[in-house]
Amino acid sequence: MNRIFATALLLLLSATSSADLRIFACESDWASLAQTIGGEHVKTSSATTAFQDPHYIQARPSLIAKVRRADLIVCNGAQLEIGWLPMLMQKANNRDVLPGSSGYFEASSVVERLEATGDLDRARGDIHPEGNPHVQVNPHNVLDIAKVLSERMMLLDPENAATYTANFSRFDERWRKSMLEWERKAAPLKGTRAIIHHKSWTYLADWLGIEVVAHLEPVAGLPPTPAHLSGLVAQFKNGGADFIIRAPYQDARASEWLSERSGIPAVMLPLSVGGTDRAEDFFGLFDDIIDRLLGARAE
C-alpha cells in the first residue's frame, strides 16, 4: 500500500512540473485544431479516433485520467457525447472543465446548428434536439470554431497569448485561401444527390449544395436493416442519386450492398481528421473529401 502511495506521489510531482495547456478533445478534429493554434505550448489528446463512432464510447479509465488533468475540454457538443462525457466529468473530479466554466468548450455552440428541431420523440431515433452535432464538415464552421478556440486558449494561458494569436492568424489566412479553392473545385458537386449512412454529412451537403435524398439508417442512430435497404434498392435501382456516403467507422456492407444493386458509387469519406491517410489535418480532410466525391462523380 505504501508503495502505491509513493508511486502516486512521485507521479503527482512529475505531473505538476509541466506548464503546458492540457487540452482534452472529444474528437480528433479539435485535438488537431488545438495543436495548430497551440503549437509547442499545448498537450492535446483525443478521446476518439476517426474510426470510432463518437456516439458510442466507453467512459474508459484512461479518459477519466485525462479529464482529471485537463485545462480545457473541446467537444462537438449538442449531445453527441451525452452517452459518456458526463460520466467522465463525474468521475474525474476536475472542477476546471465543468460545463459552464472557461475550461469547457462545445464547438457546435458557436456555429449555426442545422436540424435543431427541438424534436424529442425517440420514435424518430437517437436524435439531437439541439441540432445536428457533426459540425466539423463545413469549413466555414471550422473557421468560426478555430477563432473562439484560440480566444479560449488565450484566456486560459495568457502568457502564450501572442503565440496563439499569431498561429490563429496564420491558420485563418491559409484557411480562407483553401476555402476558395475548395469551393471552386467542388462547384460541379452542386445539385448532386447523396444517400448518406447517418446524418453525419448534413453540414457538408449544406455547404456544397448536395441534396440528401435518403439515409441508410432506418431512423437516426439505428443500424441499417435488410428491410430498409431493400426499400432503398427499389427506390434507387434506376438512379436518383449520385453517391452513397459513409464514414470510416460505419459498416461498409450496407453501402456496398446498395451500391452493387443500384449502380450508385459508394464513397467512404473521412468524417474526422485521421479518417484517411490524406486527412492528417483539417486541410487534408477537406482536400480528400472533395477529391473523393469528384472521383466518384467521374466514375
Added chain:
Amino acid sequence: MQSGYFKIIVAALALCVSVNAFSADADLDALRAAIEELRSDYEGRIAELERRLTVAEQNAKQARAAPQPASMGATRTAAAASGNAAFNPAIGVIFQGNAWRHGDDPDSFYIPGFPIGGEAGPISEGMSIGETEIDISANVDDKFTAWLTAPIVIEDGEPKIEVEEAWIETTAMPAGLSLRLGRFFSGIGYLNAKHQHSWDFADQPLPYQAFLGDQYLDDGLQVRWVAPTDLYMEFGTELLNGGRYPSEGSDNSGFGAQSLFVNVGGDVGTDNSWLAGVSYLDASAIDRPSGDEDDPLLFTGDSAVMTAQFVWKWAPNGNWKQKNLVIQSEYMWRREDGSYTLPGGSVLAYDTRQRGWYLQGVYQPFPRWRFGARIDGLSANSPGSAFDGTLLAVPDDDPMRYSLMTDWSNSEFSRLRFQYTRDEAGILDDNEFGLQYIFSIGAHGAHSF
C-alpha cells in the same frame, strides 16, 4: 418566405372557390387558363423568393467567415442548453419485467452454508414487473449535484415507492476530490454500484447474493480522490450507517461500516482497455436476519469482505458500436466473526471464512445482439459440527451456477433478454429459463465503464 407560403395558400383557396363557382358552367377552358395564369404568376414569385434566399444564405455565410469581435471565449448560440440539462431536473423512467421459469419452487430456495439476506434471492416465478425505476438528477448549483433513484416496487401485492439512492455530490472540490452524502451504492467491487438495468445478466453473481445481499446500499458519506496521473488511479473511502445487509442492525452505534477502495485502469492500444481494483468492507451487524424470512437466523458480529476485480474490454479500433467483448471477474473473501442466534433460540459462536467468485464474458459480434456466459461459485470453511443440520452447515459440493444469456437491443433504450441458468447452488439442482425486458424513457445518464 412565410408570406410566400401565405400567398400560395390564399391562391389555393381562391382556386377551390373558383372551381366551385365555375363547375356549374363547366367552362373548362376558362378555368384552365385561370389556373395557368396563377401558376406562372406564383412560379415566378417562388423563383424570386428562392433567389433572394440564396443571396441571404451567402451573405450569412460570408458574415460567418468574417472576423468576429473578440469575445474572449463567449459562445454565440443562445440555445446552448446542453445534454441532460436541457430539462431541469433530468427525469428518466426505467421499466423492467421478467417472465421466469424455475424447476423448483423458488420460495423454498436456499444455498446451504450461505443464508441469503438483504434484497438477494431467486427471481420470482412467472411473469412480474421488477423495479420500475424513476431517476431524477440535476446540478443543485455551481458546487453540488444531486441524484435520486426511486423505484416503485410491488411488495405483498401493494405498490410502494422506495428511496433506493438519494445523494448529493460536490462538483467543485479542488485537487481531484469529491464528497458524496446520502444514500448510495457503496463503491466496493465492480458490480456493486451498477444499477440493475445495466447488469449483463438478470441476477447478480453468487458472491454478491451471498455476501452483499445483491448490492450493498447504505446511508453515509463517501470521499473519492483521483490521482493526477496518466494511469487512472482512484482512491475512495466510505463511512456508512450500517442499516443494511451485510451491516444490518448496527445503525444505532455510529458508523456501522467502513470501506476502502482503489481502482486503476488504462488502455492497451486503441482496441483494449482495462480496470482493476481492490476493496475492503468492514461491517458490524447486530441481530442481522438471513435465511428464512419468517424464521430467520440472526447474526451479531463483524463481517469483513475483501474484493479483487478485473475487467477487460475489447473493440476492434475501439469502435464500440460495431463489435465488442467484455471479460470480467471478481473474487471475494469474507470473514464473519461473531455469533448466530438460531431459529430455536440457541446462540452459537461463529467464525468462518468464505470465498466467492464469478467469471463472465459478453460478446457483441454485430450491432444489437450480445451473447454472454457466466460461471459463479462459492466455497466456505465449516463453521463446526455444532451447525450440522442448520442452514449454516457447509455442503460437500461447493455451490456453483452456469448461465447463458443473449439479448437484443433495438436502441440503447430498449433491451430484450433471454437467460438460462443451471443452478447447482441451491438445495436442489435447478434449471431456470427466463425472459427479461429493460426499457428506458426520458433522460438516461451516461453509463460507467
